[in-house]
Amino acid sequence: xxxxxxxxxxxxxxxxxxxxxxxxxxxxxxxxxxAIPGNQITAGLGTEAAALTPSQRAALESxxxxxxxxxxxxxxxxxxxxxxxxxxxxxxxxxxLDLITxxxxxxxxxxxxxxxxxxxxxxxxxxxxxxxxxxVRDGVGQVVGLAGLSVPAFLLGTTLLSVLASTLAFxxxxxxxxxxxxxxxxxxxxMLLPALVLGFGIAAPIMRTARTALLEVRSLDFVRTAKxxxxxxxxxxxxxxxxxxxxxxxxxxxLQFGYLLGGAVVVEQIFSLPGIGRLVLLGIQQKExxxxxxxxxxxxxxxxxxxxxxxxxxRVIDPRVRVA
Numbered sequence: 366x367x368x369x370x371x372x373x374x375x376x377x378x379x380x381x382x383x384x385x386x387x388x389x390x391x392x393x394x395x396x397x398x399x400a401i402p403g404n405q406i407t408a409g410l411g412t413e414a415a416a417l418t419p420s421q422r423a424a425l426e427s428x429x430x431x432x433x434x435x436x437x438x439x440x441x442x443x444x445x446x447x448x449x450x451x452x453x454x455x456x457x458x459x460x461x462l463d464l465i466t467x468x469x470x471x472x473x474x475x476x477x478x479x480x481x482x483x484x485x486x487x488x489x490x491x492x493x494x495x496x497x498x499x500x501v502r503d504g505v506g507q508v509v510g511l512a513g514l515s516v517p518a519f520l521l522g523t524t525l526l527s528v529l530a531s532t533l534a535f536x537x538x539x540x541x542x543x544x545x546x547x548x549x550x551x552x553x554x555x556m557l558l559p560a561l562v563l564g565f566g567i568a569a570p571i572m573r574t575a576r577t578a579l580l581e582v583r584s585l586d587f588v589r590t591a592k593x594x595x596x597x598x599x600x601x602x603x604x605x606x607x608x609x610x611x612x613x614x615x616x617x618x619x620l621q622f623g624y625l626l627g628g629a630v631v632v633e634q635i636f637s638l639p640g641i642g643r644l645v646l647l648g649i650q651q652k653e654x655x656x657x658x659x660x661x662x663x664x665x666x667x668x669x670x671x672x673x674x675x676x677x678x679x680r681v682i683d684p685r686v687r688v689a
Contacts, residue, residue: 401652451465471639476625479560483565483568491572496602513569571618574613629642648660
């Protein structure tokens with residue numbers, strides 16, 4: 366009886382799901398990293414690793430904990446996390462926690478600006494397309510949405526960077542990265558282009574989701590009733606139609622925000638942003654297991670938190686969810 370009550374408790378169920386998700390991510394990343402040929406020693410020494418004597422190799426393997434069984438390595442790393450020890454990066458000569466603490470705000474700022482740009486582009490385009498289906502404006506919206514889905518981020522990013530740098534001599538990303546609190550003006554200049562590249566790609570699914578949801582809501586009886594009662598078109602479009610179509614739009618926005626945290630690797634590399642994606646890429650290149658495992662786990666944790674916040678937002682924008 367007590368167990369059933371616990372299972373029926375939505376909050377407890379979500380926490381259990383979140384813990385199992387994080388554990389699954391930790392196991393998956395751990396296995397995938399070990400499946401890559403080589404290890405931290407060969408990645409760090411390169412061809413010089415072949416010149417190591419057996420005793421030197423054994424000493425290095427002992428130092429990095431690579432001489433332990435895989436199961437022991439996994440639980441040792443997992444146990445250290447609960448004490449706040451995420452590992453040490455021999456390349457950067459810093460703790461992994463310090464590296465993540467420095468990189469995470471950059472990626473979160475980039476994700477927030479990208480999402481804002483995506484909403485500013487995607488929702489109005491979706492409303493424009495849905496206002497008159499199969500018309501010229503709908504076609505324009507669909508073409509823009511298709512372009513956002515089709516054009517790769519690396520192509521759009523390098524093209525923008527090349528054109529602006531060669532024609533306008535505008536390349537703030539060529540300078541050392543300026544944190545937001547130290548130099549807000551330069552920071553926003555450095556964030557503008559990468560956020561535009563990411564935001565354009567995210568605007569496409571948001572636009573298509575908004576269009577579909579708006580068309581569905583427009584066909585419902587209460588909208589026809591409000592229209593028959595003489596509700597002004599703008600109020601009808603914003604309050605009655607858009608307000609009731611927000612749940613799928615919020616769902617898509619939450620998912621895209623989560624994916625941004627881990628999917629900004631290419632854009633951060635192109636624009637030289639010291640974010641979490643670039644940190645993971647450097648960690649994979651150097652096969653720094655603790656760095657990659659801990660960083661991916663932090664990304665997964667933020668993804669889970671964003672999903673929980675999205676669920677809470679449902680209850681604010683749609684009273685039917687509260688009732689359910």
